[in-house]
Amino acid sequence: LAGLVAPLLGERPPELADPDAFRRFLRRSVWRAMLKGGSTMQSLLRVLPEAIGDRLDVEFESPLLKGALAFDATLGGAEGPYAPGTSFRAILREATRLQGQGACLPAGGMGALADALAAAIVASGGEIRLDTEVSRFLVEEGKATGIVLSSGVEIRAPLVLSAISPSVTMLELAGARHVETGDIHELRNFSPRGTAAKINLALDRLPQFTGLAPELHGARLLIAPSLAELDETSLAAQNGDLPLEPVMELLLPSVADPSLAPEGQHVISIIVHNIPHEMEGGWETHREALVQRVIRTLGGYAPEIADAMIAGEILTPHDIERKYGLAGGDWHQGDIRLDRLLVSRPAPGYSRYRTPLPGLWLCGAGSHPGGGVTGLPGWVAAGAALERGNT
Ligand SMILES: Cc1cc2nc3c(=O)[nH]c(=O)nc-3n(C[C@H](O)[C@H](O)[C@H](O)COP(=O)(O)OP(=O)(O)OC[C@H]3O[C@@H](n4cnc5c(N)ncnc54)[C@H](O)[C@@H]3O)c2cc1C
Structure with missing residues (x-):
């Protein structure tokens, strides 16, 4: 299939x-x-x-x-x-x-992929501006003609491609007045709401997982013992509660690439699945509780983990949005469901990357075929934009 x-x-x-x-x-x-x-x-x-x-x-x-x-x-x-x-x-x-070629981890970690992409852009004559916020798009005579930075600087261009979430692109940066009323509702309902947290731990040794063959330390490890546990954690998340026994994905990237940690030490990257997007009273008072539950659950599989920990950080969906600009901290910039795919992603009138503003194109995870570091939405969108231009 x-x-x-x-x-x-x-x-x-x-x-x-x-x-x-x-x-x-x-x-x-x-x-x-x-x-x-x-x-x-x-x-x-x-x-x-x-x-x-x-x-x-x-x-x-x-x-x-x-x-x-x-x-x-x-x-x-x-x-x-x-x-x-x-x-x-x-x-x-x-x-x-x-x-593609399946899930893989670039040598040097995911940052190495960003570096390779950046080098390719620069080699083709492109310019990258970091920490540069776009405050709105320039719209003249019904066409997108460039961007305005929060510093007030205007940059004009015949084509504008946005990998920012479709709802932010259209409702905030282009302006709702350029969007049909029905589409405003569609895009608002597609608003991103992340339900995964990231925890990174620095360890002073390679943790031993009970029953795990040593050659599997570099593999993708899942803690998701049953359908019942997954169901429970997802119901808890929907009710705004932290999971009692979090389900998670673990990677020890330093096993395949020792340059990622000092000699003998390791980093472990954890994605905690099924956590609430919002917590009552805000995430601040619950962050530590989530980390504790993750460490406790991990301890059932790798008893020395708490002892081996020398540092750690947690990124809730809100942190991911603040730190990396991924809207809502949402993996897909808006849920990936059967009714939000192909001709309906992100909304019926926007599914071919084209927006109602000639010259403005969508090209991120909120568009077909969704998120993940695949390059696919950008690649298909670029083809469409180059073919059609700003007509
Ligand atoms: C916890 C977590 C773990 C994940 N793990 C994996 C994984 O293991 N493998 C995988 O394939 N995928 C993973 N993903 C999904 C992946 O990160 C996303 O699907 C992917 O980043 C989407 O890429 P994008 O370029 O479409 O959008 P984004 O990554 O959202 O890029 C949009 C960019 O626009 C910038 N931006 C936003 N607003 C503005 C503005 N006003 N002005 C200027 N710039 C702006 C943002 O800073 C951001 O850099 C994970 C996601 C999460 C939340």
């Missing part, structure tokens, strides 16, 4: 207003399914609206396997494993893996 979806991830969604184009898109998709055999289309139609938890309960017995697969299907979203449509998230994740 992922093989059917994968080609769509690198394609511009079809133009709904052009019946011929839409017909061609449907015909192509049906052909792809037919080529895979008669039962594939039937499976796809059955699985698409299904909850991943229900599907895994049918297919598997091992609580650990079901927990791991459902963790991946729901990570970065606000829905639990029994929410309808979450099976599709599993397909989407696998399709993304097929499109």
Whole structure:
């Protein structure tokens, strides 16, 4: 099924207003399914609206396997494993893996990828301005003609591409007066609400995980013991409560790349899934409690972890927004659900990266095919913008 979806991830969604184009898109998709055999289309139609938890309960017995697969299907979203449509998230994740080379960690850490991208931009004659806030877009005679920085400096350009979330791009930087009333509601309802926290720990030694073979220390480790635990943590998050036993992904990037920590020491990067976007009274009074729960849960798997810790930091969705500008600290700049994909992402009139303002294009995770460090939304958007220009 992922093989059917994968080609769509690198394609511009079809133009709904052009019946011929839409017909061609449907015909192509049906052909792809037919080529895979008669039962594939039937499976796809059955699985698409299904909850991943229900599907895994049918297919598997091992609580650990079901927990791991459902963790991946729901990570970065606000829905639990029994929410309808979450099976599709599993397909989407696998399709993304097929499109690229799977999840990988660049030598030197993720910062090395940013450095490589920056070097490519500079080598092509581009200029990067860091810590430079755009306060609004310049709009003249109904066209986007550039940007205005918060310093007041104006930069004019024939094309403006925005990787900032669609709701901020359109409602704050372009201005709601350029957006149709119906679309204002669509974009407001697509507002980003992150439900993952990041915890980074510095350790004075390599932690020993009970039962984990030493060669697996560099692998992606998941703590998601069962569907029930995932369901519980997601319900707690929806009620604004911290999880009692957090579910999480762990990576020890310093195992593969020792340059990331002093000799003998290690860093561990933790994504805590299913945490509330907002906490009563604000996050400040709850940050420490989340860290404590994470360390306690980890201690059940790696008993020495608390002793080995020499420093740590926690980034709640609010911190991620403040520190990195990722709107709402949301993985996808707006939830990735079956009803917010392809022609509906981020909103029906905006799904082909084009906005109602000629010259202004969307190109970030809020657009098809969603978030993750894939480069796909930017790549497809750039193709569309170069082809169409500012008409
Ligand atoms: C906790 C967490 C863990 C994650 N882990 C992974 C992972 O392991 N693997 C993976 O593939 N993905 C991961 N993601 C998802 C990934 O980070 C996002 O999907 C990705 O960053 C989206 O990229 P983008 O360029 O579309 O948008 P963004 O990363 O949001 O980039 C938009 C940029 O615009 C800037 N900006 C915002 N407003 C303005 C303004 N007014 N003026 C100027 N600049 C502005 C921001 O600072 C930001 O740099 C994770 C996300 C979270 C929250």
